[in-house]
Amino acid sequence: MYNSSLYNTAIINEVLGGKLLPGVITSTLIAVKSINDQQILDGIFSGRIKVAFSDSDLVPAADSADVIIVKDRMGWKEEAEINPYNSLDNSMKVSKVIFKKSQPINFDVNAALVNLASQIVGHAETVVNMSIEYDKNRIAFGKPIGSYQAIKHKLVDDAISVELARSLYLEATRNPEMAIVAKYYASKRLPKVIMDGIQVHGGIGFTEDIDIHLHLRRAITLGKIYHNLKPDVTKLFT
Numbered sequence: 001m002y003n004s005s006l007y008n009t010a011i012i013n014e015v016l017g018g019k020l021l022p023g024v025i026t027s028t029l030i031a032v033k034s035i036n037d038q039q040i041l042d043g044i045f046s047g048r049i050k051v052a053f054s055d056s057d058l059v060p061a062a063d064s065a066d067v068i069i070v071k072d073r074m075g076w077k078e079e080a081e082i083n084p085y086n087s088l089d090n091s092m093k094v095s096k097v098i099f100k101k102s103q104p105i106n107f108d109v110n111a112a113l114v115n116l117a118s119q120i121v122g123h124a125e126t127v128v129n130m131s132i133e134y135d136k137n138r139i140a141f142g143k144p145i146g147s148y149q150a151i152k153h154k155l156v157d158d159a160i161s162v163e164l165a166r167s168l169y170l171e172a173t174r175n176p177e178m179a180i181v182a183k184y185y186a187s188k189r190l191p192k193v194i195m196d197g198i199q200v201h202g203g204i205g206f207t208e209d210i211d212i213h214l215h216l217r218r219a220i221t222l223g224k225i226y227h228n229l230k231p232d233v234t235k236l237f238t
Contacts, residue, residue, distance in 0.1 A: 006111055007173040009033045010118040014166070017122020020214055023092025024050045024064035026222075030115040031069065034108040040067055040074075053112065054097075055226045060087075062095040075102035089217035094224075109226070110172070110179035116222050117169040117179075117186040123215040124190040125162050127197035130212065131155060134201055151200055158193040165190055181231040187223030194219055 013029055021029075028051045032044055035051070043049030043066070052065035062068050063084045066077055079101040087094045132155060135146030145151050168182035194216045198205035205212055 006033055006114060007170065009111075010114050010169055010173055013115045014118040014122040014125070014169075017119035017218075018126030018215075019122075020211060020218065022064070023089065023218075023221075024052060024061040026092065026119065026218070027052045027061045027065070030119060030222075031107075031112060033111040033115060035069075036106050036108075037074070043067075053107070053225070055109075055228070057097050058094050058224075059097045060089075060092045060094050060221050060225065062097050063093055068097055068099075069105060069107055070097060070099070070102075072104055072107055073099060073102040074105035074107075075099040087221070089214075089221040091214075092218065092221050094221070110176040113179040113183040113226060113229075114169050114172045116225060117165065117172070117182040120183075120186040120190050120219045120222055121162060121165045121169065123219045124158075124165070124186075124193045127194045127212050127215050128155065128158050128162055130210070131158075131197045131200045138202075145200075154196055154200060158196050161189050161193050180226075180229050183226060184229070184231050187219075187227060191216060191219050191223065 016029060028044060031051045031053045035041055040049055044051065049066045050064065051067045051069065052059050052061040053069035054060065055071055057070060059068055059070060062082050068075055068077060068080055079099065081098040081100065082095045084093045084095040132146070135151055135155065136144055138145045165186045168178060168185055172178035172182040194212060197212050198216070201210065201212065204210060
């Protein structure tokens with residue numbers, strides 16, 4: 001059944017994925033459609049509450065959140081022991097969380113998977129667009145580098161990967177069984193797309209002068225949430 005509310009939220013998450021928002025804002029936007037607790041939702045919509053979530057006690061953005069959700073348990077930040085680590089994405093540090101006090105919460109995992117996938121798509125699409133613009137204007141041997149087959153074919157393959165990932169998460173807004181497929185594909189394939197973007201930018205792609213490395217760090221961090229869930233593809237064809 002088509003879920004227009006989740007569809008709209010997923011589209012918004014894709015757009016915002018390319019904007020490199022602060023980590024805890026990212027996790028809050030991803031989690032909002034998965035939460036049914038009205039007190040927390042009211043706090044989110046008023047800007048008073050920020051949310052971090054994970055399927056393990058290693059929780060991205062927990063050090064900046066007000067509410068932390070681990071699997072089906074929820075606790076307030078002041079009621080948890082939080083130990084942050086230096087992380088790949090230090091704007092969304094991973095912390096080990098030990099609840100001193102928590103309560104059960106009904107958390108919609110499939111909605112979270114859809115929004116995780118859509119955010120990763122947003123990062124990958126932004127990098128593909130950056131690469132296309134760069135390769136139109138970067139001249140080597142008298143012509144734009146985008147005219148060379150090695151670059152052209154790579155960008156086409158990457159654009160197709162982004163479109164497939166988008167199609168999967170959009171399908172998952174009406175078919176919950178596709179949610180894990182969408183997230184699994186996005187987290188496995190799209191970081192490679194972003195790494196291709198680093199490569200086609202040449203030497204500058206490996207520096208901090210452009211934001212591609214930030215998109216890569218965030219996409220990998222988001223991909224680690226529910227990374228142990230793998231789709232049973234046989235169910236999709238029966």
